Amino acid sequence: MSNGVNVQALLDAREVLKGAPEAAQFTWRASSKWQHGVHSTTKIEKFFGLGQEQSHKNESVFEADHPAIFAAEDNGITPIEYLLVGLAGCLTAGVASVAQNRGIKLNSVESVVEGDHDIRGILGADSDVRNGFNDIKVTFTIDADASKAEIEALVAQSQKRSAVFDALTNPTNVTVEVA
Amino acid sequence: MYVTTAVIGAGHAGLAASHFLTAASVDHVVLERGEVANSWRHERWDSLRLLTPNWLSRLPGAAYEGPDPDGYADMGEVVDLLERSAKDVPVRTGVNVTSVRRSSEGYTLTTSEGPIRARTVVIASGACNRPVVPSFDVPPGVEQVTPFDYRNPSRLPDGGVLVVGASATGVQLAAEIQRSGRPVVLSAGEHVRLPRVYRDRDVLWWMHHAGVWAQRYDELDDLTRARRLPSPQLVAGSTLDLNALTAMGVELVGRLSAIRDGAALFSGGLRNVAALADLKLTRLLDAFDEWAGTVPGERHEPTRVPKSARWRLDLRSGEIGSIVWATGFRPDYSWLDVPVVDEKGALVHDGGVVGAGLYALGLPVLRRRGSTFICGIEDDARDVIGHLVRGLR
Numbered sequence A: 001m002s003n004g005v006n007v008q009a010l011l012d013a014r015e016v017l018k019g020a021p022e023a024a025q026f027t028w029r030a031s032s033k034w035q036h037g038v039h040s041t042t043k044i045e046k047f048f049g050l051g052q053e054q055s056h057k058n059e060s061v062f063e064a065d066h067p068a069i070f071a072a073e074d075n076g077i078t079p080i081e082y083l084l085v086g087l088a089g090c091l092t093a094g095v096a097s098v099a100q101n102r103g104i105k106l107n108s109v110e111s112v113v114e115g116d117h118d119i120r121g122i123l124g125a126d127s128d129v130r131n132g133f134n135d136i137k138v139t140f141t142i143d144a145d146a147s148k149a150e151i152e153a154l155v156a157q158s159q160k161r162s163a164v165f166d167a168l169t170n171p172t173n174v175t176v177e178v179a
Numbered sequence B: 001m002y003v004t005t006a007v008i009g010a011g012h013a014g015l016a017a018s019h020f021l022t023a024a025s026v027d028h029v030v031l032e033r034g035e036v037a038n039s040w041r042h043e044r045w046d047s048l049r050l051l052t053p054n055w056l057s058r059l060p061g062a063a064y065e066g067p068d069p070d071g072y073a074d075m076g077e078v079v080d081l082l083e084r085s086a087k088d089v090p091v092r093t094g095v096n097v098t099s100v101r102r103s104s105e106g107y108t109l110t111t112s113e114g115p116i117r118a119r120t121v122v123i124a125s126g127a128c129n130r131p132v133v134p135s136f137d138v139p140p141g142v143e144q145v146t147p148f149d150y151r152n153p154s155r156l157p158d159g160g161v162l163v164v165g166a167s168a169t170g171v172q173l174a175a176e177i178q179r180s181g182r183p184v185v186l187s188a189g190e191h192v193r194l195p196r197v198y199r200d201r202d203v204l205w206w207m208h209h210a211g212v213w214a215q216r217y218d219e220l221d222d223l224t225r226a227r228r229l230p231s232p233q234l235v236a237g238s239t240l241d242l243n244a245l246t247a248m249g250v251e252l253v254g255r256l257s258a259i260r261d262g263a264a265l266f267s268g269g270l271r272n273v274a275a276l277a278d279l280k281l282t283r284l285l286d287a288f289d290e291w292a293g294t295v296p297g298e299r300h301e302p303t304r305v306p307k308s309a310r311w312r313l314d315l316r317s318g319e320i321g322s323i324v325w326a327t328g329f330r331p332d333y334s335w336l337d338v339p340v341v342d343e344k345g346a347l348v349h350d351g352g353v354v355g356a357g358l359y360a361l362g363l364p365v366l367r368r369r370g371s372t373f374i375c376g377i378e379d380d381a382r383d384v385i386g387h388l389v390r391g392l393r
């Protein structure tokens, strides 16, 4: 049975990093450049981890813009939608890993991620409205050789170990500087 | 003074150790800084009753003999039980152990009553010596209380109370504070949900008889996790899960993740921790049914989580007068001058065997899932003292 996740490698890494917290310190990096209007391009390739510089196989390029109803050119998704991409990617990876670890064969995993957003916040139209999402809802549709309860447990466990779920549900210190 | 074995602590763990040492004719002394059952006398709140029913209150040399085996003991009754169990135990009360060091013959103990030399030492000083309080920047106007300071709601300032932590201590204090008329906001992280009664029997009857508490430490998939498991949401006599608290008017919020600019910020993951607890409860009840070989019994309504739980609570608005930290307890080994404590402050041991004549009792899942409970000590003490005695030969 395999969902294609190398769980053994993850379990081994957990054991090694227990005794080597320095090696577990990663820094993920994105480099962004303004294009025109509210359009920007962000590239991601290198990161730091296991004590040294690392690189993805390829550079990835992300366009961020706003849709036409915001009077923009729509060269890419809005920045806040990237959070949905991150959350979906992270929870799905979690479901696959936990399923692998529990010996559950996945046939298909689909999800819809919806973020409710009151844009009066970012427009400054109402100071009581926050800028970010008010609520995020993720709906998974999973076909697997497992009971409904086992599938629910996969989804619950994937949230418990999700970096993006944590980053969205808990506050993080953010420092923004001018170089 | 020289003894073959020095036992540190006269709670039920130290007393149980003594029974097996006496049975093996090992000369020993039990050193207690306060009185027998000191933690039960001085470190518990007024209304506390055991969450384990009386028939489970069994210690070597003493068991519950009263008229209500299905009842739950108050602190006076627990102290009585321990005192009966201490009847023939060589306890020296009022002896504070301030240092334990390796020596050529075993260990040297420095105590408030002078030095004691011992070949072997049993650490039975308790797993809950200090309340754990996370370090947050609480605004000065808000009073902070730990379960060690807390006695009853009337000593809290007026106004709302933020109870942090939804394990046994947190749910019990949240309920009685809410009843006192102070509105409670309960911050819940991962927790263990249990009904008081399943299929007409106390849920701990099932834990005990279905063999959950007897599961051995060396047969568990993830011992580290088992040892960190929070205490269950249980109180004497009735179910006290999050739904029961919601019905009383307690407001649920997520795990406290930061206090920033005077505002408490809670995790948005409350629904997930509730779902995890609901799933684990169902799995546990399934296991009970499987053990009993019967059709499934009743199942419980999923935890009701507010549609949009508050994730921000201004601690400077006057809404909250005090914070009760029900965020767990930890042992204190500041007196242990032997390098056997890891970087997280936990004693390193294999089923209570630390090594070189040093032993421990009374820690979570020391040898079995039920190790920290009163009813779990007899089997653990028999094994650990058995190992100690074999080492003396």
Ligand SMILES: Cc1cc2nc3c(=O)[nH]c(=O)nc-3n(C[C@H](O)[C@H](O)[C@H](O)COP(=O)(O)OP(=O)(O)OC[C@H]3O[C@@H](n4cnc5c(N)ncnc54)[C@H](O)[C@@H]3O)c2cc1C
Binding pocket: B008, B009, B010, B011, B012, B013, B014, B031, B032, B033, B034, B035, B036, B037, B038, B039, B040, B044, B049, B050, B051, B052, B095, B096, B097, B098, B124, B125, B126, B127, B128, B169, B329, B335, B361, B362, B363, B372, B373, B374, B375
């Ligand atoms: C709030 C609470 C409720 C609980 N409810 C239940 C329950 O309902 N049912 C159940 O089965 N279990 C319950 N427990 C768990 C467990 O039974 C208790 O924690 C119990 O007190 C543990 O017994 P012990 O002998 O290991 O430690 P303790 O009872 O803490 O005894 C340790 C003794 O060592 C002494 N000591 C410590 N350090 C030194 C030193 N350096 N020198 C000399 N003496 C020292 C202390 O004074 C103390 O008397 C509860 C625990 C808590 C905290």
